[in-house]
Amino acid sequence: MSRTFFRNKLLYLDLIMLGLMIVSLPSLEAPKNIFLVGYLITRLISEVIQSKQGIKQWKSWDFLFITIIFTAFLSTVFAGFSGLEEWKGFKVFLTAILTGWFLSRTHYSQNQYRIIFLLIVLAIIPPLLWGLYEYLVIHSKKSLEIHSVGHVNHSAIYLTMIFGATLGWFISQFNFKKKNKTTQWQTILIGIMSFVLFISLIIGQSRGAFGIAILLGVCLLFLTNSMKVRIITIVTMLLVITSSMLLESGIIQKQINYQKSNNTLSNRDKVWNVSIEASRFSPLLGLGLSNWHFIKLSQIQKSVEARGEAFNADNYFFPGHSHSLYLSALVERGIVGLMVTLIFMFYWLYDLIKTFKWSKKSSTSYTLWAGSFSAWLATFGIGLVNTTFHHEHGILACLFLGLYISYRNELKPS
Structure with a gap:
């Protein structure tokens, strides 16, 4: 008792x-x-x-989570740049992975799963409104930032995940209309929230996040059962995109300015040059988590000249991080860390594909699947041009992943 x-x-x-x-x-x-x-x-x-x-209750996901943690631990213990911030970086990485892992092993009721998802989505409203107020009204910020998330690119990654999850929630209201208890006005509010999040990504001016958000919206709409919702939402997105182009909104001006200065990638190519060269310093296990910003130009020069090649300082740029999920993994966790990251990416996608048909059996399962898919595409899509999967948006990705794994383990027929 x-x-x-x-x-x-x-x-x-x-x-x-x-x-x-x-x-x-x-x-x-x-x-x-x-x-x-x-x-x-x-x-x-x-x-x-x-x-x-x-x-x-150990399943394949449990072994993958423990592998991610163990290999990150090895990269920390045997860091190529030791005694710097590798343990701090490991702690941040560990808390995100543990959040997803522990959540994936929980046993909640269907109503509790719905409440958790609701909290994840609605929690963005206060800081988003405050961020818009700071940027558009009182001009205390130079860009749209979510209070605790910070930098505009990080905030955009966070918003992209929430946008996809909210859009998936909105679509589920039509896929399962007869079974839903949601009233019409609640469905309208969910649609309005999806629209506001999409507009916020334009205001945020993160080109990578906005591009992935468009792809995310198209993918989710393509998977919906309702042709009417598909057409209306895609037309709405196209009108918003076209309007932003015609009015030359901030994100369009940003792209034009970069093109005029022949710097479309915003120096990312030079940042990636740093990462590729620095990956030679400790190729197997990397320099250690969060140690990228300790790389010095003199070290890059020494490495290049040691191979008998000409060194040009103008080919390198040091913004403080790798601007790539994959190159960050390679530099900070080595070949082992990159391989584990790719396995994580492909297994997560495999899990989404494998369970998609089952997810369409109820509004809740489809909504949680959409949240997990949004986290996957935002993490590994935006990760091509930005350092994703750390701090708040890393935790958010793991929340969406762990929540869906737990839900389907609890309710999916064996």
Whole structure:
């Protein structure tokens, strides 16, 4: 009796910590960290109790998560640049992975899954409104930023995931119209929120995020059952894009200016040159997480000239990070880290494809699938030109991934 009571209390504490962390994630830095640690500790206690009771639930995702953590740990212990920020970087990376892993092993009710998803999506509203107010009204910010997420590109990655999840939620209202209890005005509000998020990505002026958001919207609409919704939404997106081009909005002007200065990639090619050369320093396990910004031009020069090649300083640029998920993995975690990242990417996609048909059986399963797909495409799509999967948007990606894995493990027929 007391054991059951304790487990129930632990489950409620688990949900409370998770909910508070989700609400704080885009808005409040310190509370987010406190509730995240609280959630991970609560989940760890639950895992220990299950282990002692002989409850074995290890699946393929569990082995993948532990492989990601173990290889990142090796890259930290044997970092090519030791004694710098590799342990700090490992801690940030570890908390994101553990969030997804522990969440994937939970057992909630259908209503609890819906509430968690709702919290993830709606938590963006206060910081987004505040960010728009700071940028457009009082001009205290030079770009649209989500308070706790920070830099415009990081905020755009976060917004892209939420946009895809919200659009998927909106589409599900039509795919499962007869089974939904959502009223018409609630569906309209979800549609308006999707539209506002899309507009916000234009305002944010992150070209990579906006491009992936368009691709994400097209993919989700292509997968919908309703031709009417597909046509109306695509036409709306095209009108918004066309209007932004005709009015030469900030994101269009930004692209034009870069093209005029013959710098379409915004010096990313020079940043990638740094990463490619620095990957030679410690090829197997990398320089250590968060150690990219310690790379010096003199080290690059020494490496290039050691091969007998001519060195040109103008070919390199140091913004503080790699501007690529894949090159970051290669430089900071080595060939091992890059291989694990690619395995993670392809297995996540395989899981999405494998479960897609099942996900279309209910509004909740389709919505959670859309959230996971949005996190995948934003992470690995924007990751081509920006450093994704760290800090808030890394945690958000793991939340969407873990939530869907948990839901389908709990409810999918074996």
